[in-house]
Amino acid sequence: MAKTEIKTIGVMTSGGDAPGMNAALRAVVRSCTYHGIRCKGIRLGYQGLIDNQIVEMGARSVSNIINRGGTILKSARSDEFRKEEGRKKAYENIKKNEIDALVVIGGDGSFTGAKAFQKEYDIPWVGVPGTIDNDIFGTDFTIGFDTALNTAIDAIDKIRDTATSHNRVFFIEVMGRDAGFIALNSGIASGAQDILIPERKDKIDDLFASLDRGRRSGKLSSIVVVAEGEELGGVYDLAKFTKIKYPDYDIRVTILGHIQRGGDPTCADRVLASRLGVAAVDALLEGKTNVMAGVRSNKIVYTPVEEAIQKHNEIDQDLLRITQILAR
C-alpha cells in the first residue's frame, strides 16, 4: 500500500506481556499524531480484533505510560485467530474501523498470526519485538529483556545475601523456555558459580566440577542460575542430584517466575521501545509490510518476518567463555 493510502493505523500488544510495551504503544500513537494519521488501539491482541474491542487513540491517551510496566491495551492469546473463521471476523472489524495497516507489538507467535492475516487479507503490518526472552532474530535486543534482567539480578543479589549468611547453594530458575539469554546475562551480572542454559546441553558432571572448583578455592556458598528450559530436568531435580552427590551441602531452590515480566521498564527498554514504535510507523508509511523493526549495532533495521520467525539469535560464545573464567 502506498504512503498516501494509509489514513489509520491499528496497534495491538499480543502474546506474553513485556515491560516497555507501553512505551512502544506511546511511540506508535504519537508518531501517528506527528504524521497526521489516525491511530486505533486494539485491546487484548487478536482476540480484541475479533471482538471489536477497538478504541481511538490520540496523543493524550498515552500520557504517563512510558514509565509503566504491562500494557494498557492488555494482551491476550487467541485460539480463535488461529482459525480462518476467527481471522474473517477480525478482517470485518478492520474494515468497520477503517484500519489500513497494523503495528503488532509481541513475540514470534504474534508475528506468525499477522503473516497469516496479511496473506489472506492483504493488510500491511509491521512487527515490534516485545518479549522478555530476547529470542527473536533481527534485533540485538527485544523490548522487556533489559528490565527482566535487572529484575532478575536484583532478586539474585538478595538471595546472595542469605546464601552467604548460611553457606548455602542456591539453584535459581529464571525465565527462558527455549532461550538462555536471561540466564546467561543475569548469571554473569550476579556472579553465579554456574549457569545452565538449553543451548549448551549442559552435563551434570560439569556442574559438579564447577561446584568442586569453587569449594577447592574456599567458596562457602554458591549461586547456580538455571534457565527454565535447560534440559537436565529442572531446578528441583538439579537440587536433588546435587544433594545426593554432596550430602553436606545446604541446598535451596528459588523460582523467580512472573516477577521477571513486571515492573517499570528500564531506561534502555524505554528508549528501545520508543525507537521501534517510531520505526514501525515509518516503515508502514514507506510502504513496507511483513517486516519486523529491530536494532542491530544500535541502528534501526527491518527484517523480513519469515527470517525473524525462523532464525534464532545465537548465544554469544564470548559470554560463555567469560562464565568459565570468572567462576573460580
Ligand code: ATP
Ligand atoms: P511470547 O514470545 O511472549 O510468548 P508470542 O507473540 O510468541 O509472545 P503466542 O502466544 O505464541 O505469543 O502468539 C500470540 C497469538 O498470536 C496467539 O494467541 C494467536 O492468536 C496468534 N498466532 C500465533 N500463531 C498463529 C498462527 N500460526 N496463525 C494464526 N495466529 C497465530
